[in-house]
Amino acid sequence: MKAEDIMTTKIEFIDHDAPVYDAIEKMIDRRIRSLVVRPRDEKDVYGIITARDIIYKVLGENLDPKKIKVEEITEKPLVFIDKKMDIEHIISLMKRFNIARVFVCEGMEVIGVVALLDVMSASLIKKARGSRVD
Amino acid sequence: MLIEKVIFGGKAEQKVISRIKTFIRILWSAADCFKTALEERDKALIASVPDLEREGDSIRREIIAKIYEGAFLPFIRPSICRFVEMVDEAFDVMEDAAYEFEYLQLDDKEVEQECIRIADVNIKMCEMLLIAFETLFTKEDLREKTLAVRIYEKKVDEIKFDLVKKLRGKEIKTFWEGKILSDFISYLTSVSDAIEDASDYLHIIKLSLR
Numbered sequence: 001m002k003a004e005d006i007m008t009t010k011i012e013f014i015d016h017d018a019p020v021y022d023a024i025e026k027m028i029d030r031r032i033r034s035l036v037v038r039p040r041d042e043k044d045v046y047g048i049i050t051a052r053d054i055i056y057k058v059l060g061e062n063l064d065p066k067k068i069k070v071e072e073i074t075e076k077p078l079v080f081i082d083k084k085m086d087i088e089h090i091i092s093l094m095k096r097f098n099i100a101r102v103f104v105c106e107g108m109e110v111i112g113v114v115a116l117l118d119v120m121s122a123s124l125i126k127k128a129r130g131s132r133v134d
Numbered sequence: 135m136l137i138e139k140v141i142f143g144g145k146a147e148q149k150v151i152s153r154i155k156t157f158i159r160i161l162w163s164a165a166d167c168f169k170t171a172l173e174e175r176d177k178a179l180i181a182s183v184p185d186l187e188r189e190g191d192s193i194r195r196e197i198i199a200k201i202y203e204g205a206f207l208p209f210i211r212p213s214i215c216r217f218v219e220m221v222d223e224a225f226d227v228m229e230d231a232a233y234e235f236e237y238l239q240l241d242d243k244e245v246e247q248e249c250i251r252i253a254d255v256n257i258k259m260c261e262m263l264l265i266a267f268e269t270l271f272t273k274e275d276l277r278e279k280t281l282a283v284r285i286y287e288k289k290v291d292e293i294k295f296d297l298v299k300k301l302r303g304k305e306i307k308t309f310w311e312g313k314i315l316s317d318f319i320s321y322l323t324s325v326s327d328a329i330e331d332a333s334d335y336l337h338i339i340k341l342s343l344r
Binding site: 010121128130 | 278281282285
């Protein structure tokens with residue numbers, strides 16, 4: 001199984017200067033746990049903001065999400081992988097960098113995301129399929 | 135293992151098992167055909183789905199007849215028949231979706247892509263149902279196969295959730311255009327529900343043999 005077989009193509013973006021409140025709204029509306037933060041300019045890179053960041057760094061600290069900007073809690077850079085990367089390689093990458101998701105790109109474009117749950121589901125399916133080939 | 139041998143090991147039983155495998159394989163072919171027709175917008179090819187459903191129907195009747203002619207111990211016969219009928223429900227909704235496709239105007243590329251993704255998961259679910267059915271007669275763990283089916287079904291649910299949300303904001307020109315599109319999505323997404331039910335039922339059959 002390759003990244004392209006298991007990735008989620010539902011990726012939502014947010015501007016770096018948007019308030020965290022907008023990010024919360026977007027995550028709740030779309031039922032997702034992370035948003036890709038657009039680069040500030042051509043020299044900048046993509047980042048990520050997760051529900052975990054929002055809870056630990058904003059809500060848990062009793063800060064006002066309307067006053068904090070997304071870029072203040074954004075994690076950078078993202079880990080990108082090729083769509084043909086196989087699942088074992090993805091697991092070792094996630095383990096090595098201790099990350100919950102990797103992004104799949106095609107050229108300069110982000111086309112999907114592979115999160116821990118996707119990897120877990122794919123591993124179970126692979127095991128259930130046994131020796132059958134894709 | 136002895137009980138499985140006693141229950142499934144006879145000549146008549148093996149024949150029924152082989153026919154059920156064929157029945158599921160035809161469902162798999164219908165799902166494959168459905169996806170290709172959708173990708174290629176081939177309304178002639180989609181007509182093969184009802185043809186495969188009819189072929190499946192005749193095999194289903196043959197299976198039920200063979201069971202009541204004496205294959206399997208009486209206590210397990212209704213369960214095997216029920217499983218076959220559940221698989222047939224997947225055939226029925228796929229056929230309904232195929233009929234709707236003939237009149238469907240799918241002009242939204244994004245909606246079309248999501249429908250193709252659902253059709254693709256349906257194919258994988260048919261394969262997994264076959265694997266699960268084959269596992270019924272082995273020492274292998276059936277639970278992990280039914281879990282795989284449930285994972286696939288959740289995926290279809292997620293796509294369906296987004297699709298329905300998107301469709302609610304779509305402008306519909308006529309009553310029939312809206313109804314056909316809505317029914318098509320509804321039937322297409324029901325295939326995975328039917329397969330999941332059949333797979334869960336396999337698990338119940340396995341438990342009843344303990």
